[in-house]
Amino acid sequence: MARTNAQDRLRRMDLLGAELKQEGHCTVRDLARAHGVSTRTIARDLALMREQGLPIDADRGRGGGVRMDRRWGVGRMNLSYPEAVDLLISIAVAERMESPLFLANLGSVRRQLVASFSPEKRDRVNRLKSRVVIGVTASxxxxxxxxxxxxxxxxxxxxxxxxxxxxxxxxxxxxxxxxxxxxxxxxxxxxxxxxxxxxxxxxxxxxxxxxxxxxxxxxxxxxxxxxxxxxxxxxxxxxxxxxx
Structure with a gap:
């Protein structure tokens, strides 16, 4: 059980990092509700993420929120920007082809990849995606x-x-x-x-x-x-x- 809880926490922290970077600003209460845990659990996760070196800022006072520096990179995935772009476009192609296998987690992977980009790079990736066209299956x-x-x-x-x-x-x-x-x-x-x-x-x-x-x-x-x-x-x- 302890191992499962540790794995769940690591996974939740990965998702928190992606969400904080993508959304820019959200409250601890919103994060707790989204992940189905208590605000105390989220606060502990955020504290551990800060100890690991993630640049997470918090606004004090009622209604305050937390955010991550958007310039922060892909993190533990250790992907270069071109590699991340290639992977993101490949995921988009797979999703558009509607293959019934191995698609369950692609949405989560895509969101984490998108969150790793700055707004400017995100716009560039979207332009590249618009230049990839899916046609009918070849004869x-x-x-x-x-x-x-x-x-x-x-x-x-x-x-x-x-x-x-x-x-x-x-x-x-x-x-x-x-x-x-x-x-x-x-x-x-x-x-x-x-x-x-x-x-x-x-x-x-x-x-x-x-x-x-x-x-x-x-x-x-x-x-x-x-x-x-x-x-x-x-x-x-x-x-x-x-x-x-």
């Missing part, structure tokens, strides 16, 4: 030909997408022909299990969709591009315009 014919793209291609594409940077690629079409392209990776489209880049193709001077697993090579150019709204790519996405 069995398409799925039969899917392969994993090279790791270097994935890394270059990932960074160019995040930084809104023009990407140079070598692309192999379905008929086997290979071409050199300069593309602007505006959106990513998932037709499970196939990922596509929805881009402006400089060769055609028009929106095009490229399968990620057909990219043989990719390199960043350092040239920025201005993001265009999704309606400009509606035909390229074939109507599967379902943003996260």
């Amino acid at each position: 069995t014919y398409v799925q039969a030909g899917v392969s994993a793209p090279p790791k270097r291609v994935v890394q270059a594409l990932h960074q160019a997408f995040v930084d809104q940077e023009v990407l140079e690629i070598r692309y192999r079409r379905e008929d086997g022909a290979v071409s050199e392209r300069r593309i602007e990776p505006h959106y990513l489209l998932l037709k499970y299990p196939v990922w596509y880049v929805v881009a402006v193709d400089h060769l055609r001077q028009a929106p095009r969709t490229f399968r990620c697993d057909r990219m043989i090579a990719a390199s960043r150019t350092g040239d920025p591009f201005r993001l265009l709204p999704k309606p400009a790519f509606r035909s390229a996405m074939e109507g599967d315009d379902l943003a996260l």
